[in-house]
Amino acid sequence: MYGNQSYTGHFEKRIVMNESTTPTKYGGGGLGAWLLSFSLLMGGLSFTTTSHAEMAEGFAEGSRPSPPSAEQVEAGKRVYFTKCVWCHGVNGAGDGPGADRLWPRPRNFNAGTFKIRHTASGELPLIDVDLFQTVTHGLPGSAMPSWEGILTEDQRRDVLAFVTTELVKDRSWQDTEFEEFHVLQLETIQPVPPTAESVKRGSELVKEMKCIECHGLEGRGDGNAFNLKDDWGFSIQPADWHKCWNFRGSRQDAYNVKNIFRTFSTGVSGTPMPSFADNTTVEDRWHIANYVNHLCERDKDVDIAGGNVTDEIAAALVAAKPRAIDPLTDKPKVDFVIPSKFVEGELPADEHDERWNLVDRRIVAMGGQITHKPRNFVTRIDDVWIQSLYNETHISFMFRWDDRTKSVQKDSVDWEPYEVNLGDYGIEEQAPGGSLFADDPEHPESIAAKQTAYQVFNDGLAFQFPIKWQELPAPRKPRYFWGDEGFPVDIAKWTADGELKAYQGEGWDVDFEDRDDFTEQLKVVKAEWANGRWTVIITRPLKGDYEEDAYIELGKYIPINFFVWDGHNGDVGRKMAVSAFYYLVLEPPIEKETYIYPTLAAIGLVLVEGWILTRRANRRKGKV
Amino acid sequence: MTWLKLVEGYMPMQMISELAVCILVFSIINYSLKRAGMGLPKFWAGIFVWCFVNLFYLKYRIYPPIPFSVRAIYGTVSACGIFMWVSGSQQEWEEFKRPIINVLDANTGMTKFLRTALLILLPIGLWGFAYNSFLPSFDEPIELRTVHPAPPATTKVHGKTYVLQTAANPYRINPEGKYDQAYSNAHIVSQDMGRLMKDVKNPEDNPWDPNAKGYIKHVREGGEIFFQNCHFCHGDNLNGRGLWAFAFNPIPANFTDAGTIAQLQETFVFWRVAKGGIGLPGEGFPWASVMPPWEQHLTVDEIWKVIMFEYWHTGYYPRTWE
Numbered sequence: 048m049y050g051n052q053s054y055t056g057h058f059e060k061r062i063v064m065n066e067s068t069t070p071t072k073y074g075g076g077g078l079g080a081w082l083l084s085f086s087l088l089m090g091g092l093s094f095t096t097t098s099h100a101e102m103a104e105g106f107a108e109g110s111r112p113s114p115p116s117a118e119q120v121e122a123g124k125r126v127y128f129t130k131c132v133w134c135h136g137v138n139g140a141g142d143g144p145g146a147d148r149l150w151p152r153p154r155n156f157n158a159g160t161f162k163i164r165h166t167a168s169g170e171l172p173l174i175d176v177d178l179f180q181t182v183t184h185g186l187p188g189s190a191m192p193s194w195e196g197i198l199t200e201d202q203r204r205d206v207l208a209f210v211t212t213e214l215v216k217d218r219s220w221q222d223t224e225f226e227e228f229h230v231l232q233l234e235t236i237q238p239v240p241p242t243a244e245s246v247k248r249g250s251e252l253v254k255e256m257k258c259i260e261c262h263g264l265e266g267r268g269d270g271n272a273f274n275l276k277d278d279w280g281f282s283i284q285p286a287d288w289h290k291c292w293n294f295r296g297s298r299q300d301a302y303n304v305k306n307i308f309r310t311f312s313t314g315v316s317g318t319p320m321p322s323f324a325d326n327t328t329v330e331d332r333w334h335i336a337n338y339v340n341h342l343c344e345r346d347k348d349v350d351i352a353g354g355n356v357t358d359e360i361a362a363a364l365v366a367a368k369p370r371a372i373d374p375l376t377d378k379p380k381v382d383f384v385i386p387s388k389f390v391e392g393e394l395p396a397d398e399h400d401e402r403w404n405l406v407d408r409r410i411v412a413m414g415g416q417i418t419h420k421p422r423n424f425v426t427r428i429d430d431v432w433i434q435s436l437y438n439e440t441h442i443s444f445m446f447r448w449d450d451r452t453k454s455v456q457k458d459s460v461d462w463e464p465y466e467v468n469l470g471d472y473g474i475e476e477q478a479p480g481g482s483l484f485a486d487d488p489e490h491p492e493s494i495a496a497k498q499t500a501y502q503v504f505n506d507g508l509a510f511q512f513p514i515k516w517q518e519l520p521a522p523r524k525p526r527y528f529w530g531d532e533g534f535p536v537d538i539a540k541w542t543a544d545g546e547l548k549a550y551q552g553e554g555w556d557v558d559f560e561d562r563d564d565f566t567e568q569l570k571v572v573k574a575e576w577a578n579g580r581w582t583v584i585i586t587r588p589l590k591g592d593y594e595e596d597a598y599i600e601l602g603k604y605i606p607i608n609f610f611v612w613d614g615h616n617g618d619v620g621r622k623m624a625v626s627a628f629y630y631l632v633l634e635p636p637i638e639k640e641t642y643i644y645p646t647l648a649a650i651g652l653v654l655v656e657g658w659i660l661t662r663r664a665n666r667r668k669g670k671v
Numbered sequence: 672m673t674w675l676k677l678v679e680g681y682m683p684m685q686m687i688s689e690l691a692v693c694i695l696v697f698s699i700i701n702y703s704l705k706r707a708g709m710g711l712p713k714f715w716a717g718i719f720v721w722c723f724v725n726l727f728y729l730k731y732r733i734y735p736p737i738p739f740s741v742r743a744i745y746g747t748v749s750a751c752g753i754f755m756w757v758s759g760s761q762q763e764w765e766e767f768k769r770p771i772i773n774v775l776d777a778n779t780g781m782t783k784f785l786r787t788a789l790l791i792l793l794p795i796g797l798w799g800f801a802y803n804s805f806l807p808s809f810d811e812p813i814e815l816r817t818v819h820p821a822p823p824a825t826t827k828v829h830g831k832t833y834v835l836q837t838a839a840n841p842y843r844i845n846p847e848g849k850y851d852q853a854y855s856n857a858h859i860v861s862q863d864m865g866r867l868m869k870d871v872k873n874p875e876d877n878p879w880d881p882n883a884k885g886y887i888k889h890v891r892e893g894g895e896i897f898f899q900n901c902h903f904c905h906g907d908n909l910n911g912r913g914l915w916a917f918a919f920n921p922i923p924a925n926f927t928d929a930g931t932i933a934q935l936q937e938t939f940v941f942w943r944v945a946k947g948g949i950g951l952p953g954e955g956f957p958w959a960s961v962m963p964p965w966e967q968h969l970t971v972d973e974i975w976k977v978i979m980f981e982y983w984h985t986g987y988y989p990r991t992w993e
Binding site: 124126148190378383429505527628632635641657 | 734790794797799802805807811860868894895899905914918948959
């Protein structure tokens with residue numbers, strides 16, 4: 048039916064193991080619980096015993112790693128207690144001092160459950176390949192960094208020797224009775240080329256296979272996003288296919304389709320993401336991988352119409368070029384200049400206007416607000432895409448960002464919209480904890496519990512310009528965080544309840560002042576949440592009151608920065624994601640000189656050429 | 672292909688040796704081709720070497736990319752070098768300019784065609800180049816920020832005034848409980864690759880040893896604070912590459928770099944940590960830095976401990992006043 052074979056196999060194995068070895072508190076139970084819900088979801092799961100003797104297509108028998116030497120384990124211990132223990136904890140239970148402020152949480156090694164593998168569902172990973180690559184390349188989208196260039200190859204292998212022998216407690220790579228290794232033959236399987244047909248077929252398959260139930264119609268991870276738990280009971284979110292650089296298994300090679308094929312074939316252990324190896328042919332897996340890979344943001348923003356991919360859309364997806372990935376961040380390169388282009392007539396009324404193609408979309412990287420209390424240690428929005436156009440009188444911004452949930456505040460709140468300091472109303476930051484809640488995801492103080500039980504506030508977006516930026520001696524700016532004394536900022540804040548207001552900010556701890564006259568001139572042209580993405584188009588006049596509102600001029604670098612709130616993350620007030628300073632530049636139309644001088648230079652060169660030829664000809668004549 | 676990675680700190684040496692090896696390989700190939708009678712003429716060899724260095728190597732190999740103006744300087748210098756090489760003797764110079772003269776004279780059908788084509792294409796190319804350079808370009812403006820501005824003489828944290836010249840980290844103590852930098856320096860991580868603790872079995876070296884006490888125990892407490900507060904930006908290896916490091920500008924300090932805490936006094940770091948970005952003087956861009964004023968989040972003791980952890984984990988000693 049639906050991944051039954053591997054799952055029942057795995058389930059039974061785990062039950063046996065739980066009897067024979069020390070189980071972790073949540074290891075077996077969590078898996079069983081989710082299996083149960085999975086079976087309910089799929090309308091009944093038949094518990095037939097099937098072993099891996101019937102190997103899924105694309106897999107082959109793998110070899111058991113040889114046990115590491117005692118010296119290696121000892122050397123690895125030194126690495127572990129210098130570098131890893133801070134998050135993964137003394138016993139490797141993912142409960143180090145840093146754990147409670149991280150989400151996703153650090154891995155608990157004890158049960159031997161690892162997400163990214165070449166081995167079949169439920170099996171232990173390959174130490175030399177899977178775990179080694181995880182340590183080498185890190186897990187993007189989590190706090191696990193790449194250790195390449197920091198630890199030598201030997202040190203990375205040593206630490207794995209320690210982790211796999213000492214900290215994985217419930218299972219053993221040397222357990223010949225229960226542990227088998229069926230390895231996906233990723234290097235030898237022939238990929239299906241990413242043609243438009245393949246991408247289109249993939250888009251049909253993700254519906255047939257019900258991928259979209261969790262990952263959403265357009266794959267932005269917005270389906271069923273708040274009800275998913277991992278084996279330990281911690282909340283977990285489906286991947287956003289439009290951000291391949293955040294795929295845990297992307298191995299610092301974001302647009303490589305093989306990583307997707309691997310994850311799809313082997314599943315993500317410990318999470319609701321199953322392996323699809325048993326019920327999907329290799330060819331179909333490639334189609335899906337090709338589709339998912341081509342959904343990842345590229346140079347063109349292709350509208351995939353709620354996942355109803357036509358031939359035309361598929362062709363556009365295939366034609367789009369991958370974005371440049373910054374090797375420092377393994378995320379799309381950030382350009383701190385946001386261009387705005389001139390258009391004749393009315394500014395666009397929606398995102399489908401052809402004129403948006405005139406101007407590049409820019410990615411703005413967002414990080415948690417961690418300067419002042421309440422700090423925001425978990426941001427669910429890590430980037431916003433921005434485009435801008437202007438005409439004689441107005442400027443328009445189109446903001447698009449992925450947000451798995453549309454959050455509109457339902458309950459009334461005690462504070463006024465202009466208040467920024469909400470500490471008195473119980474808006475607090477996550478306590479450091481220090482592993483206090485590691486065993487108990489239901490503990491109301493744990494970040495995992497809060498991930499599902501936040502009061503829902505409004506999603507929102509704001510941007511600020513310095514007021515009278517023309518008079519600031521470069522590079523002086525108002526403080527990035529709502530200005531400072533003597534350097535006020537012009538803030539436009541949109542919230543998901545439909546409000547767009549103009550404020551003046553004079554400091555991170557000072558309440559906003561309303562700028563009522565300017566609020567009337569701001570306009571939300573469109574604000575729509577669809578399939579895990581907000582599209583918000585805002586226009587404002589280029590010029591307001593010089594003393595109070597930023598006065599936007601052509602051809603100048605105007606400092607601007609951005610703030611986003613995710614209402615389902617408990618973001619409100621000062622708890623949000625922020626960006627660095629960017630520059631907005633209204634590109635002026637091309638001037639006449641731009642054509643005249645090059646023409647003069649070209650004419651000059653023709654004359655020089657004539658002179659050289661004549662001279663040469665004369666000299667030859669003279670010689671002859 | 673790890674060997675292809677440019678390694679922080681070794682990049683200039685790596686670049687020079689890579690270029691030298693490439694040129695050497697090219698010379699050997701060209702020499703053997705010449706022996707076989709198929710050598711590349713000097714003219715083309717010169718152009719090839721110049722293009723390889725300036726249009727390929729410096730442009731695509733070096734990361735982060737070097738600005739065009741700097742590449743233009745390299746381009747000019749390497750062009751001069753190549754001219755010196757091709758004009759070593761009168762005969763070599765003649766050989767070098769022969770293809771140019773041939774085209775100018777246009778004695779054969781081929782050179783005639785080339786001459787006509789060049790006469791037309793060169794002005795068009797120049798027009799395009801000039802047009803491009805006249806187009807207004809909006810690159811990010813370069814703003815020079817002082818990373819380590821001059822500290823104040825004193826700083827007031829949690830109501831107490833600290834004189835930076837005389838203050839000392841109260842947790843940098845030997846087993847007798849006395850301030851002892853030499854003792855703590857002896858127990859920082861080793862200096863070789865990985866910078867690991869010296870001996871996992873020695874409670875004086877291993878902060879996680881149950882018997883750890885004094886200095887090394889405070890290192891662990893500092894580390895706990897670091898991994899609850901600082902790693903989001905400064906990174907799990909303290910190398911300034913945390914989860915959000917590159918969403919911010921200026922980027923977080925890299926403590927493993929010899930140019931940050933290694934060349935600062937501990938009290939300077941104390942001042943920077945306590946007062947944060949907003950406490951910087953103007954040349955440090957206080958408006959752009961997201962570094963929190965940690966006095967709002969941590970106690971004085973916690974600040975001293977986290978600083979000690981940073982020195983321990985990177986294997987650096989704080990600079991002293993003498």
